[in-house]
Amino acid sequence: MFKELDPLLHSQLRLAVVSLLLSVEEADFVFIREKTGSTAGNLSVQLDKLNEAGYIEVRKFIDGKKPRTVCKITKAGIAAFDAYVKVLQEYIKR
């Protein structure tokens, strides 16, 4: 079941992150954590996986004295999400 679905996106938190980033231009780590209701540790691991796959861009910088992490979806991420939704639609039609 769900063999054709992108395994990287077929995870509740990673799919939530990509869906969220798809609707905004870029979002802060804190915003993503609050909206997905995940823990910082888990989110950090999943963001790394998405970043390694080239689905998102992660930018880390210092804002005043606070370190910040800002994420943005990439073209590859949008294409992967698009493909994921298409496969998902096929499953639903069955």
Added chain:
Amino acid sequence: MMETNFNEKESLRVINEMIAQAQNNFQKGVADPSIFSGYVVAFTAIANFLLLNLLENPILSFHVWWLMIPMVFVSRYIGRKNAIKAQVRTQLERLISTVWTAHLFACITILLVIWSGNRIFNTSYLSVLITPTILIFTGMAQFISAKAIRFKAYYYGSFAYWLGALGCMAVCSVNMWHYQFLILAACSILGLAVPGHILNKKAKEHV
């Protein structure tokens, strides 16, 4: 949110939920540039109106409008500072920012067109069109912003601007053209500053 195996219906639920979460995220202080610009324009318009009546050479009163140049820079600086601090930046915010940039260029262009017209036809009458035209442009930019963020107060603001534009011509018809500046001041407060305060309040409640 836990990492669990989930089915296609749950996948759809997650996607819908996250897209809904991303909508209507007003950042704290999102309307600060509007509020600042609204008050500065109102102050400048009132100053122009007073100086027109006080100065021996009333033409000099129009120099108060040079204040608009630093106002644009300060307003942009406030917007940029808030954007850096913001937890999220949306495509809508970029669209709205582009609309207001277009508004700025449209205002500069209309000033050049009217000044050129005055010189070409050797008149100063065309100048009475400056304020109503700028009010119409501002109302349009505000209306697009209202539509983009689905914010009613901005809709009302845009209508305040358009009514103000008609009011400007009404005062001209009774030879009281200088009252245009008071109309401009009222529109800037009612159409820009007040809706800005309401939006900031809404953003504060949201955060």
